Amino acid sequence: xxxxxxxxRVLLAQFxxxxxxxxxxxxxxxxxxxxxxxxxxxxxxxxxIVSSAVQENVDVVGISTxxxxxxxxxxxxxxLALEKGIKDSAVFVMGGIFPPEDEPxxxxxxxxxxxxxxxxxxxxxxxxxxxxGKKRGxxx
Amino acid sequence: MGDKSTKEILESVLDEKRKEGNSxxxxxxxEVIQQSFEKWKNTVVSEKDRENWEMTPHTIIGSSIPRGxxxxxxxxxxxxxxxxxxxSEGEPYTRGIHSNMYRGQTWTQRQLSGAGSxxxxxxxxxxxxxxxxxxxxxxxxxxxxxxxxSDEPEADGMVATVGxxxxxxxxxxxxxxxxxxxxxSSSIVTHYPRNTSIIFPMxxxxxxKRGYGWDKLPGSVQNDxxxxxxxxxxxxxxxxxxxxxxxxxxxxFLRNEVPKWNYVTLNGYNLRExxxxxxxxMAVALANGIAIMDDMLRRGYxxxxxxxxxxxxWAPANDFFEEVARIRAARRLWYRIMKHKYQAKxxxxxxxxxxxxxxxxSLQRVEPFVNIVRAAYHALAAILGGAQSLHVDxxxxxxxxxxxxxxxxxxxxxxxxxxxxxxTQVVDPLGGSFYVEALTDxxxxxxxxxxxEVEKLGGLPxxxxxxxxxxxxxxxxxxxxxxxxxxxxxxxxxxxxxxxxVKEPPVVTQPYDSKIRDQMVDKLxxxxxxxxxxxxxxxxEDIVRAGKEGKNITYYTVEAARAGATEGExxxxxxxxxxxxxxxxxx
Numbered sequence: 179x180x181x182x183x184x185x186x187r188v189l190l191a192q193f194x195x196x197x198x199x200x201x202x203x204x205x206x207x208x209x210x211x212x213x214x215x216x217x218x219x220x221x222x223x224x225x226x227i228v229s230s231a232v233q234e235n236v237d238v239v240g241i242s243t244x245x246x247x248x249x250x251x252x253x254x255x256x257x258l259a260l261e262k263g264i265k266d267s268a269v270f271v272m273g274g275i276f277p278p279e280d281e282p283x284x285x286x287x288x289x290x291x292x293x294x295x296x297x298x299x300x301x302x303x304x305x306x307x308x309x310x311g312k313k314r315g316x317x318x
Numbered sequence: 319m320g321d322k323s324t325k326e327i328l329e330s331v332l333d334e335k336r337k338e339g340n341s342x343x344x345x346x347x348x349e350v351i352q353q354s355f356e357k358w359k360n361t362v363v364s365e366k367d368r369e370n371w372e373m374t375p376h377t378i379i380g381s382s383i384p385r386g387x388x389x390x391x392x393x394x395x396x397x398x399x400x401x402x403x404x405x406s407e408g409e410p411y412t413r414g415i416h417s418n419m420y421r422g423q424t425w426t427q428r429q430l431s432g433a434g435s436x437x438x439x440x441x442x443x444x445x446x447x448x449x450x451x452x453x454x455x456x457x458x459x460x461x462x463x464x465x466x467x468s469d470e471p472e473a474d475g476m477v478a479t480v481g482x483x484x485x486x487x488x489x490x491x492x493x494x495x496x497x498x499x500x501x502x503s504s505s506i507v508t509h510y511p512r513n514t515s516i517i518f519p520m521x522x523x524x525x526x527k528r529g530y531g532w533d534k535l536p537g538s539v540q541n542d543x544x545x546x547x548x549x550x551x552x553x554x555x556x557x558x559x560x561x562x563x564x565x566x567x568x569x570x571f572l573r574n575e576v577p578k579w580n581y582v583t584l585n586g587y588n589l590r591e592x593x594x595x596x597x598x599x600m601a602v603a604l605a606n607g608i609a610i611m612d613d614m615l616r617r618g619y620x621x622x623x624x625x626x627x628x629x630x631x632w633a634p635a636n637d638f639f640e641e642v643a644r645i646r647a648a649r650r651l652w653y654r655i656m657k658h659k660y661q662a663k664x665x666x667x668x669x670x671x672x673x674x675x676x677x678x679x680s681l682q683r684v685e686p687f688v689n690i691v692r693a694a695y696h697a698l699a700a701i702l703g704g705a706q707s708l709h710v711d712x713x714x715x716x717x718x719x720x721x722x723x724x725x726x727x728x729x730x731x732x733x734x735x736x737x738x739x740x741x742t743q744v745v746d747p748l749g750g751s752f753y754v755e756a757l758t759d760x761x762x763x764x765x766x767x768x769x770x771e772v773e774k775l776g777g778l779p780x781x782x783x784x785x786x787x788x789x790x791x792x793x794x795x796x797x798x799x800x801x802x803x804x805x806x807x808x809x810x811x812x813x814x815x816x817x818x819x820v821k822e823p824p825v826v827t828q829p830y831d832s833k834i835r836d837q838m839v840d841k842l843x844x845x846x847x848x849x850x851x852x853x854x855x856x857x858x859e860d861i862v863r864a865g866k867e868g869k870n871i872t873y874y875t876v877e878a879a880r881a882g883a884t885e886g887e888x889x890x891x892x893x894x895x896x897x898x899x900x901x902x903x904x905x
Binding site for chain 1: 460461463464466471472473474475476479480550551552553591592593679682683684716717718792795796799803812822825827828829830832
């Protein structure tokens with residue numbers, strides 16, 4: 179993550195077999211409206227998500243999930259992120275539909291923010307900004 | 319027919335009919351009403367209300383159709399009872415397709431059978447049938463929808479989420495064990511043509527193994543190419559024109575070999591839920607119906623033979639009267655298309671028969687019990703509109719796949735409308751309302767205008783390939799999001815009277831069970847070991863060849879299913895045959 183860059187760069191993806199894209203499209207647009215740069219890679223394996231995040235040098239990795247897989251695949255993403263050295267530099271967030279009891283587990287894994295249906299543009303942008311602020315602060 | 323557009327054909331026929339001068343209201347009465355109306359409007363109605371006479375309701379996935387303050391005969395001045403309404407089971411079918419509607423037979427109460435292993439889903443189907451469901455409705459898991467075998471790396475974490483996993487014939491045997499599939503109709507939600515061509519033959523092989531003739535089987539598949547190319551997010555697509563061709567291959571195969579089966583359920587539902595209006599939902603489905611009729615004519619089939627088993631699938635949402643009017647409008651318009659464009663002779667071929675599922679995207683995460691009320695209104699609108707089959711969404715949609723409790727509540731909602739409200743005792747109870755008739759006319763016109771737009775782009779497969787629909791959906795859903803944010807769309811408890819201290823109530827969700835994937839993988843290994851692998855290889859090569867040579871591909875997928883080919887193997891054969899395609903819009 180480059181902290182001197184003006185625009186926040188966000189990678190948006192879904193797990194390989196996710197069939198919904200409405201949420202990802204909506205959030206991509208919200209983030210662009212809030213002045214962020216969005217790289218949308220669509221349906222991807224955890225390996226592809228992490229390698230794209232490295233390649234695109236993003237500040238944030240966002241995953242949209244509605245049909246399950248958040249625990250199994252979320253864990254894989256975080257494991258790979260650790261291996262590739264971006265777990266501590268990039269902010270990982272997830273949005274979509276998942277059971278409330280999965281939320282603490284996802285947080286534990288390292289997903290710093292979780293967005294559920296009804297989250298507003300303001301919620302999402304502010305939360306991401308806060309998370310980035312905390313990360314950058316921690317590094318100084 | 320010639321080069322005339324559907325709109326031109328219908329307009330010229332209706333102009334002729336209206337010339338006969340059988341409109342319901344005589345000109346003299348209308349003149350009197352016009353005078354009294356003006357007087358009332360200018361003396362009784364306040365200036366402010368006069369200024370805001372027309373308001374446009376904005377709702378989630380609504381059509382934003384302007385409404386007046388009050389409706390009178392003046393809004394339907396040229397209504398011709400015989401031409402525009404008629405009787406139930408009579409042309410133009412505005413009032414319904416059966417003379418006695420729900421007095422004769424209640425709609426099919428078809429709740430989705432949930433998510434889990436084939437054995438679990440078999441139990442859920444039996445549970446729903448034991449509690450009065452009258453049909454089955456099989457949701458597939460994500461791996462199956464996307465055509466991956468349970469043991470492929472992409473399927474990790476996705477087996478048995480949102481539905482049931484199916485890799486090969488043995489899974490269908492488990493799902494439908496002990497279920498009389500010749501008596502209880504099966505809706506199998508194979509979303510798009512490739513998925514249908516791969517999965518449905520496995521059902522047929524299961525049926526023949528159990529000794530059922532294919533001609534005895536009642537049910538439906540979805541088989542709509544819009545689902546592959548526009549609605550579905552995926553890693554891989556085949557080109558829209560090829561997918562449309564597979565859609566028609568399935569239709570030709572099913573019509574010939576499984577005559578009681580509804581070969582296509584033109585799926586407005588998922589398109590609308592992705593983000594579009596009720597008008598576009600119906601225009602696209604009807605335009606697909608037109609494209610199918612044209613393609614089947616080209617293949618040499620009579621329109622009456624083709625059309626008999628066409629079915630539609632709609633998403634009733636929040637704007638109550640729009641929903642009622644929409645179903646009536648689509649029924650009349652489909653009749654007019656079949657009758658005047660295709661000269662259908664059999665009444666059945668002119669029926670717009672529909673399954674409806676209450677809108678999921680309209681349901682909210684915040685205060686989820688409010689969703690019970692929302693879904694009940696959606697369902698009521700569908701029944702007042704004259705639907706044939708219904709699924710009521712679970713209140714917990716924004717949390718997970720409906721659990722047993724919310725699934726049962728959906729069924730109870732249906733039973734309540736059917737047995738307690740008494741709305742079922744009278745056919746088309748809202749027919750004749752000045753408002754509902756004016757709205758029905760307005761919506762029919764709007765649907766026909768959008769069909770015309772599609773035809774000007776060269777028909778639906780061409781319009782999709784060009785990205786017309788993708789762009790429409792994206793701009794619709796972004797505008798909708800803005801309207802929720804700025805409060806033009808009111809959503810109770812979310813942006814309208816939101817409780818700042820709201821807490822999430824306990825919602826029982828189904829935890830993901832990774833053991834199901836392990837079991838599926840074990841079964842699959844055994845299956846692959848026991849089948850004749852050379853034969854399977856030959857069948858897969860035949861699929862590739864049939865695709866390239868323009869033969870009906872579904873006859874070949876049936877052979878492959880019989881030989882024991884799996885879903886993932888057949889997917890790869892399709893991709894090899896047709897190549898891949900990327901949607902024109904990628905955010």
